[in-house]
Amino acid sequence: MKINELKKQLNAGKIDNVYYVTGQETAFIQSVQKLFKALLTPEEAEMNFASFDLTNVSLEDMIGEAISAPFFGERRLVFAEDPYFLTGEKIKHSVEQNVDLLVEYLKDPAPSTILVIFATYEKLDQRKKITKQLKKTATEIDAGKLDSHLLAKALSKQLNDEGFNIDQGAMELLVNKTKGSYSLALNQLDKLKLYAMKTKMIDSQAVNELVPQSLDDNVFDLMNQILNRNIYQAEELYHQFSLQKIDPILLTAIFTSQLRSLIQTKILSKKGLSEATIAKQLKIHPYRVKMSLKQSRNLKLSSLSKMFQEIVDLDFQVKSGQGDKELLFDLFIAKFA
Numbered sequence: 001m002k003i004n005e006l007k008k009q010l011n012a013g014k015i016d017n018v019y020y021v022t023g024q025e026t027a028f029i030q031s032v033q034k035l036f037k038a039l040l041t042p043e044e045a046e047m048n049f050a051s052f053d054l055t056n057v058s059l060e061d062m063i064g065e066a067i068s069a070p071f072f073g074e075r076r077l078v079f080a081e082d083p084y085f086l087t088g089e090k091i092k093h094s095v096e097q098n099v100d101l102l103v104e105y106l107k108d109p110a111p112s113t114i115l116v117i118f119a120t121y122e123k124l125d126q127r128k129k130i131t132k133q134l135k136k137t138a139t140e141i142d143a144g145k146l147d148s149h150l151l152a153k154a155l156s157k158q159l160n161d162e163g164f165n166i167d168q169g170a171m172e173l174l175v176n177k178t179k180g181s182y183s184l185a186l187n188q189l190d191k192l193k194l195y196a197m198k199t200k201m202i203d204s205q206a207v208n209e210l211v212p213q214s215l216d217d218n219v220f221d222l223m224n225q226i227l228n229r230n231i232y233q234a235e236e237l238y239h240q241f242s243l244q245k246i247d248p249i250l251l252t253a254i255f256t257s258q259l260r261s262l263i264q265t266k267i268l269s270k271k272g273l274s275e276a277t278i279a280k281q282l283k284i285h286p287y288r289v290k291m292s293l294k295q296s297r298n299l300k301l302s303s304l305s306k307m308f309q310e311i312v313d314l315d316f317q318v319k320s321g322q323g324d325k326e327l328l329f330d331l332f333i334a335k336f337a
Helices: 003-011 026-037 042-048 059-066 099-107 129-137 148-161 168-177 182-195 204-210 215-227 231-243 248-270 275-282 286-296 301-319 325-336
Strands: 018-022 049-053 076-081 113-118 139-142
Touching: 003 026, 003 139, 018 129, 026 076, 026 113, 026 182, 042 049, 042 076, 049 059, 059 076, 059 099, 099 129, 148 168, 148 182, 168 182, 168 204, 168 286, 182 204, 215 231, 215 248, 215 286, 215 325, 231 325, 248 275, 248 286, 248 301, 248 325, 275 286, 301 325
Parallel strands: 018 113, 018 139, 049 076, 076 113
Antiparallel strands: none
């Protein structure tokens, strides 16, 4: 369920015994925590709320807390964080957990306890017995990223409620610069509102000047300069990367990924697919699709394919130690810019 639905159910007194939270949107995870904590008064929370980091606390201790009767209150609230055993990853210095204890608890949870498991990982291991049992008996809360339309709508509402507006171009740029993250975008709103205090209108210039670019965006700019054969600007950008001590191996990996997306968007566009459909198929933001199509409009697919093969070869040369990685990347720029 989404957070709004959770809020309605909790307010109506429809409370389950076990929940698990998925998704990695920090602002939403914090909202979920506040909603559950609001079920307890400050006095009740002192005696009946506990949070466990399962990388260093045993499941036995956590379940022991969950099965205890509440003190001076109707219910007990338990947060279980970092349940690494739900993934396929091995965590160093973690407690070796007896996961069967949790499997058995999930089959028959304590009726006076609300257990909330924060399974906020990129991917859960669906093959594991514990994961299957969790999905079977617990209620899922989705704290994942919003799609671009809903994200823009949520940010616009946030601004409108405070008397501000943002134009479409600025919104697209904000969402793109913050990688479609509601949490990151929210963190940028205060300075954007301060910038627009007189006009109450946030434009693209404000977003450009105030919202920092990610490394991916800077590499995108570098690619743009190379594709437009602006060698001096490309070399200057690369020089800035060098001053920031950004490893050419990382630059090569990002460049390869972006060039692949550039080729894919061009191919799919030629097949008649819309920008929205391309974004959905490639799982990238529509604004990036728009920029990629604009970037590749006057370029031949054969030229892009040649550059892609060269960057793949460069990646192999760098990783196999066939030359100085800074020099090899610089030569790549010189060749295509």
